[in-house]
Amino acid sequence: MKDFTLFKMFKRGGLCGLLFFFLLCAQSAFSQVVIKGRVTDAANGDPIPFASVGVIGLNYGATTNFQGEFTLHAKSMSDSLFASVVGYKKRIKWVDKKLKTIELDFQLESATKEMAEVMVYSGENPAFKILRNVLKHRAYNDRSKLESYEYSSYSKMELDVDNISEKFKDRKIMRDISEAVKKFEKLAGDDGKLVIPTYISESISKFYYRDSPQRKREHVLKTHIKGVGVKEGSVISQLVGGNLVANYNFYQSYVSFFGKDFASPIGDTWKGNYTYYLGDTVNVDGHVCYQLDFDPRNPMDLVFSGQMWIDTTSFALVQIDASVDKAANLNFIDKIKISQELEQTETGAWLPAKTRFLIDIEEITKNSAGMLLKMYISNKDFVVNKPHPLSFYDLASEVAEDAKEPDPNYWKFARHEPLSRQDLIASSLIDSVKNLPVVRSYVEVAEIVVSGFKKFNNIEFGPYINSFAINKVEGARFRLGFRTNANFDKNWIIRGNVGFGTKDLVPKYSAEVNYLFSMKKWTMAGIRHSYDIERVGLTPELIGDNKLFYAFTRWGAFSGAFFRRESEAFFTTELIKGLSITSSFHTRSFDPLFRFQYRLNPELGKASPVQDYYQESFVTLEARFARNETYIMNGNEKITLATKRIPVITFKYQRGIKGFLGGDFDYERFTLKAHQTFRLGLLGRSDYTLSAGYTPSNLPAPLLFPHLGNETFFFVRSAFSTMNYFEFVSDRYASLQLNHNFEGLFFNRLPLIKKLKWRFIASSNILMGSQRKSNQEIMKDVNNPLKSKFLDQYAFDSLDPNKPFVEVGYGIDNIFKIFRLQAFHRLSYLDHGNPQRFRLMASINFAF
Known part of the structure; x- marks a missing residue:
């Protein structure tokens, strides 16, 4: 009936009717509410991908991307929003529903994973068929089968102090930087814990891989290093390109780091190490994927828990979020988390497009503090099966002589994504604390102990x-x-x-x-x-x-x-x-x-x-x-x-x-x-x-x-x-x-x-x-x-x-x-x- 009325209006009113219609459409568009924000881990500030964000009571929602960011459009609003994801406690925040633009961040606390009621039927777990197909198609999807590959890479590494006790805050070193710390406490949010950055590095590099014989090379073209006590030429200043140390491949049976081998949830030993739960299909960057949750059979073994998304046609790993918690047989570690997003190349094999790696190092005593190591790697411009001569790979890690680049205008355009608000404040905080005498003394003592x-x-x-x-x-x-x-x-x-x-x-x-x-x-x-x-x-x-x-x-x-x-x-x-x-x-x-x-x-x-x-x-x-x-x-x-x-x-x-x-x-x-x-x-x-x-x-x-x-x-x-x-x-x-x-x-x-x-x-x-x-x-x-x-x-x-x-x-x-x-x-x-x-x-x- 409404369509018929509009048709008669256009027919009788001509141009005036058409103008009135566009005004109605514009009013409808401008009446939409836009909510933007970020969902992060309350303990360490790490972004949480694939979290659900929605308007309570209304059918409007969105899903966070790999950086934990979301944008939600709603034609009407209630007075609250929620954010939830498996492994974290659901969080609800109140908003002013009269606003047309809302910026809202969620900090989610980790929770014991509670599975919903599961109906058990006779026969095999339906996830097993999918996993067998993943292994069956591994020769086609695994990047290690390529003759060679290379890509341009942007890496960012950050070292933070976290889990700061109240007694530690009373120490002289903390009192001297109290003003700078207050800024960061405000940024952490009402649920976030205080995290103080001490080192940030950025790099632009080219990474090369060749098989048979296996060779790797990372040529760091530009770097920007800012840290408390970090000197030019030191070991930590060399660790600016992340592809040599964080180029994880879950198709291998074991994923190795820090001398430990963690069984992959899609490796040859998958069935003996994990239990699996098949969820709904999810669209991941245009790929319709099975969502599989995986948990360790024995949490103390060197295994992961998390979620992964498998393409329904190629059975390729499209994205994975894998964590190792404190229950595992590890020392000094509260949590390890690897998030990886892969991209299909022209040959069919998948290469890592984005990788996040986090290690949460526990505090040694109750009255001390812990540390966080975060690494983010973004790769693009993939070239496959065009190997260079063997001599090209002679130097596995190389930093260009003119790599040091402090010009902010260069980095503004060189980064694959702009810096977040947290990154900008972190950089400012490092500048304010690195030259304090008490901080320099702590750094010098640490250098003597290590070297x-x-x-x-x-x-x-x-x-x-x-x-x-x-x-x-x-x-x-x-x-x-x-x-x-x-x-x-x-x-x-x-x-x-x-x-x-x-x-x-x-x-x-x-x-x-x-x-x-x-x-x-x-x-x-x-x-x-x-x-x-x-x-x-x-x-x-x-x-x-x-x-x-x-x-x-x-x-x-x-x-x-x-x-x-x-x-x-x-x-x-x-x-x-x-x-x-x-x-x-x-x-x-x-x-x-x-x-x-x-x-x-x-x-x-x-x-x-x-x-x-x-x-x-x-x-x-x-x-x-x-x-x-x-x-x-x-x-x-x-x-x-x-x-x-x-x-x-x-x-x-x-x-x-x-x-x-x-x-x-x-x-x-x-x-x-x-x-x-x-x-x-x-x-x-x-x-x-x-x-x-x-x-x-x-x-x-x-x-x-x-x-x-x-x-x-x-x-x-x-x-x-x-x-x-x-x-x-x-x-x-x-x-x-x-x-x-x-x-x-x-x-x-x-x-x-x-x-x-x-x-x-x-x-x-x-x-x-x-x-x-x-x-x-x-x-x-x-x-x-x-x-x-x-x-x-x-x-x-x-x-x-x-x-x-x-x-x-x-x-x-x-x-x-x-x-x-x-x-x-x-x-x-x-x-x-x-x-x-x-x-x-x-x-x-x-x-x-």
Whole structure:
């Protein structure tokens, strides 16, 4: 009837009628109410995608996007709006319904997930059919099947302080920034918790991936870094491009971060780890998707909970929101959340278009504060299956020399989305607190604890772990070391230290100068000279990178000590990606402080002259292969992040030269070492070290292969825990050291123990070795009395070539989150000397 009346009006009124109709339409349009806002997590401010926002009592609603933003149009209004999403408490807010434009933010509190009533029918869970199709179509949808891909990326990283207790607010550092904090408290809203930003970085980069052989490269083009205590060239300033560390792929069976492997809800182990609930179909950016909720079967396992959206035609993962809460067997973590939105490429495979990553680190004590790490990555301009030459990927992470870009006009147009109101205030807050003296003091203390060095502009002093020790030879040992950093010079690196003991009063020193030719190929040359006291079998080249254990060996009885004067010249370069070659020349002296002798002419037997010191000169060629190794640059130092699946293999050849610069021996030595960590599905993670060595030459025992024993109560992974110092020496050997962490596989399922988050560990060490008779003759009668004030004496015994040295261990990791306790049993050579058949060892192990 209304349509007929309007038709007659137009027919009779002509232009006037038409004008009246448009006025009615305009009145209807202008009468609409527009509500805009954002839905965030009240605890950390993280946006919540796919939350429902609606007008209570009326059929008007909207859904938040990936940034948690919504826009709602309503022809009429009630006096309240609501926001809700699975996993959070529903929130209702009152509004003035007379307003035509409303801006309203919701902060939702996390809630225990309560499922609605579920009707159970005979037959299979309908979600299972969908998941089997996801795996069936994985070869088509998974980006790892592409020959190559690349894209332009915008990354934003933020580090915040959260969970601030009232007692912590009363501390001086908080009182000094109280005015700035009040602004942020107001921004958090009536339900939001106070979150104080301390670091924000933005970057524009290009990310490249190539398969077969696998290569990654992220070239950071522009950066903008603002933070409390962040210095140019520091490690944290390098972490501006996020694609190397947050390029998560849920099609893989396990999603890895911080050394932990989390079972994917669409990986091969989906059915054993999760329960699923099929929801309604949802339109996600034009794709009609199944909504699947997933929960862990055992919340303490390394698994996720959340929601994902699967395309109904291609069975591809379109979006996922995956969280790990405090119940999981993790340390120092309140929550981990990964949100990822994927985009289909021209080949059919899907690449991550947007990723949000959040870690909520718990407060250490009730009266302290926690921390939040947030990362947002937006990718576009995808190019697939157009690989670059292999040399293009040589440098995995590269920051352009002119990357620093503070111009706000540049960033205004370079960002993929404009900064939010929270981002703008966060930037302002950092400016107001970073120069306060009390804040700078806190930052400096934190730097010393983490790096071991006290940093000035161009030079750093330390490491403090080596600054003091007490032992029977030196008395109280003092040492002061330094190194230059990239602010001094990007190519020249100078290191050195001086020290002395109050008992022996002998000055010790070291000086080193290196030159970095190329960061891309990591080509470096250098020279070093030192004079210091060492211990047989406990030298830096044998202990390796375990600096804590090396520092601890400076304490106590200090048996097996000798003075060593050493000069070294070296050159190293990366020939091809993953393959490094190092050549060096050394001269070393051996001046023992224990009863030591070796026969100069062993064929003469007891008639042979003996000597209690020696000099060696030798050249070394070393090849190290670490495929798929990822690293970052810390100024002019390289820090390895990880290698995946492939073992790291090191081969070393050493050639002694008699007569050159006083060398006493011609000899050859070959060593091979392989190290790998790998996942064993639900059983946890293992690592092994396989070593072998051989010298065909006849040499004194310290120049053979002294096996690393451990007489302390501290567990050291590279040592044999029930072997004494210098107990066995070989001229040929092979060893296998295997460690396995079952994570929470066993303890997570024990009702009274699982809350402790203990982890069961097991170890096994096997060593086969021997000495030729000719080498034994060189050291024969080593215990004969010599004129020496030192009473230490060692047999440097040989292993039986037909009898392995074997020890096994087991224990509990993660006691009070930082301690490890292990028991070791010696299973062979039980009557050799005075062995420790059983040894209980402890260590400090910081791990998530």
